[in-house]
Amino acid sequence: MRVDHIPAVSAIERLSFPQAWPQNAYRREILENPTAHYIVVKDLALQFEARTALQPLAISSDHDGLFDRIARFLRPNQPPLPVASDTELRSIVGYAGLWLMTDEGHVTTIASHPEQRGKGIGELLLLGLIDRALAVGARWMTLEVRVSNTVARRLYEKYTFREMGVRRRYYSDNNEDALVMWTDALDSPSFLAALDRHEQRLAERLDVEIRLGDRVRNLRNG
Ligand SMILES: CC(C)(COP(=O)(O)OP(=O)(O)OC[C@H]1O[C@@H](n2cnc3c(N)ncnc32)[C@H](O)[C@@H]1OP(=O)(O)O)[C@@H](O)C(=O)NCCC(=O)NCCS
DSSP: OOGGGHHHHHHHHHHHOSSOOOHHHHHHHHHHOTTEEEEEEEOHHHHHHHHHOOSOOSSOOOTTSHHHHHHHHHOTTSOOOOOOOHHHHHHEEEEEEEEEETTEEEEEEEEEOGGGTTSSHHHHHHHHHHHHHHHTTOSEEEEEEETTOHHHHHHHHHTTOEEEEEEEEEETTTTEEEEEEEOSOTTSHHHHHHHHHHHHHHHHHHTOOOOOOHHHHHHHTO
16 A cells, blocks of 8 residues: 555545544554555456546545645655556555554454455455565464454454454444454464465455465465
8 A cells, every 4th residue: 555545545444434544544654654564455457447437536646735745845855656546546446454563463454345345355455464464574463353243254264363352342433342353373284274275265266366475485385
């Protein structure tokens, strides 16, 4: 995820969560938080369709906003940040994030566009986070999820996340409890078996080649 992707990310976020993060929170995460890792999934077929579409985009990348002008003033010698085209922004169908805290990868957020759910995008995002977590040295992954969020819970369970605790009244919008879930150790046979099984199936389902990083390859080769 780049800063110029944030308008598209925020649009999905507002459709996905009762309390959306402000766009500035994402800017800070990307630009200032060294423990943070954020990713997006783009549907390149959608990008192609958008290129030929006549409708103007409902979200704007706001690249001449105050923040960008101040950033350019403060860092005049830095190369300008990339600016996503409208077609690129339209192709973003999901996003997710992770904090690396000592040796745990803490999933901070994950969402696919409501019109694109049930197609494997959420799972691809989770796989992307797992790959990133391994690359930056995490040994486990953890997250909080609403007790009522059975869709997300099913997704996490596929990758060995299990309930290890409850945070009472964690969500302030409705005082719902959060389940705290943890994976098996990321280098354990059980986790790697789950990864193998589901990655292959997902690649077939999405009809894409999934290329996980060196760390996964090394673990697989023992
Ligand atoms: C959770 C979320 C990211 C899943 O994304 P998605 O793109 O719909 O998920 P996928 O199509 O990749 O499905 C992956 C798995 O999720 C689970 N799942 C997806 N849709 C489901 C449904 N309707 N019922 C039950 N489980 C479901 C299944 O385990 C599925 O694997 P399977 O296809 O082998 O059964 C998406 O529903 C979302 O953005 N929700 C709103 C935001 C949110 O709640 N995020 C989680 C915060 S903790």
